[in-house]
Amino acid sequence: MKEDFATYRVKDLLKLTDFGKEINLKGWVRTKRGNKQVAFIAVNDGSIIHSIQVVADLGQFDEELMKLVTTGSCISVNGVLVESPGQGQPVEVQARAIEVYGTADAGTYPLQKKGHTLEFLREIAHLRPRTNTFGAVLRIRHAMAFGIHKYYNDRGFVYLHSPIITGSDAEGAGAMFQVTTLDVEKPPRTETGEVDYSKDFFGKHTGLTVSGQLEGELAAMALGLVYTFGPTFRAENSNTPRHLAEFWMIEPEMAFYDITDNMDLAEDMLKYLVQYALDTCYDDLEFLNKMYDNELLDRLKFIIENPFERLSYTEAIDILMASGQKFEFPVSWGLDLQSEHERYLVEKHFLRPVILTDYPRDIKAFYMKQNDDGKTVRAMDVLFPKIGEIIGGSQREESYEKLLARIEEMHIPEKDMWWYLDTRKFGTAPHSGFGLGFERLILFVTGMANIRDVIPFPRTPQNAEF
């Protein structure tokens, strides 16, 4: 076919008003309607949620060619941009020539014109990006990733590439996937019969990272403001709509930030990102609001306009105990909050995001700064409606003595932590940081209910297809 027409993406075509212009477009057919005289072909190229209507006067097209233009096929169209006489779209393309790049057999192509369940789409994750829903989710996901880099870059943070392979299992954030080149059938053994990891690729036992925080702290003690944003792996047998074995996490780490600065940053960042989604992905959000969650747009706007509620763990316990609410799990000071407790606080009592601080030290990680009361640490968890914990963070313990005491107390192998302890030995500083689960953010922003639907190819127990 003639190649002298300039190719446009659908997103741009829909905005053009110079009717009569000759253009080319390429994309995938969503539907074909019509009669003997005329065919209406909805073409989507992923640049925007909307499809463009291509109109083919069937007198001018080969019947055999038109038979190949089916839902799912890929075509290139030369045509003229015209004002649409029909309802539903401002412009359409009067086709002059159509080339079929790839057919999609109508009898076996799994995606139909009608809606599919999200569960079914998970089974065809290789094709689900072609749906309106996943187009929207993936564009929003991109915008959020870009917005995160923009947010931190604009504020002078350095993007730190923390390692994916790690030899430290000390963070305690969860079970690690082992990384090895040893023959798992017959690994080399020591004289005492244990697997000899000194013969392994790295000369020691290694795994995939469960957190970039510790390395983030190292860099924060030099660059001041850093963040990591990378894949994170947890070999936990978690089967919930909120957990993945492979997910992405953003972990800012800031020298000279105390717990309040930390909370301010977390709240400001979340509001910025929600606003960024509204600014850059409104069409997609509108679609999701219409199809899945009628309160999505209202909820997003509410988040931006209202301050998060901040209170201590102790105050939260008091509220829960005074609530008169029947909980499946008892509430008492010292016990970790259960999902039902967090949900009560966020969705029943405060009706807004909640930041809880100063948790009992015995239920939190070793690196959190110990309060003077000897009982609590400067932890902060940001709890969101529907999602639960979206951020977990703390001011870090900067005292060498206190940190070492805690490491010993919790039986963390000190020999693996020498480099981390060195930061407290040499030029230590008050500092803070947190971890934001990227997919949980996307859950909130898209209104999707299952975390497997906000990542292109989810990795969960018993599932690594695609």
Next chain:
RNA sequence: UCCUCCCUAGCUCAGUUGGUUAGAGCAUCUGACUGUUAAUCAGAGGGUCGCUGGUUCAAGUCCAGCGGGGGGAGCCA
């Protein structure tokens, strides 16, 4: 990992106290229609009722095991 629910046509589902030949909508195919919007109208094809075993004269239906999936819980981001 625990609790619970589900698995019937390509998809979404119905299927009565166990009883003859398992149904519908959509999708697909064929036909009709001069501009459709999840087009419409008419017709047709399409099933190892997740798998294995058991109970019974008789199992989509009852029982057991296994597999897959959803929701809740735990672990957390």
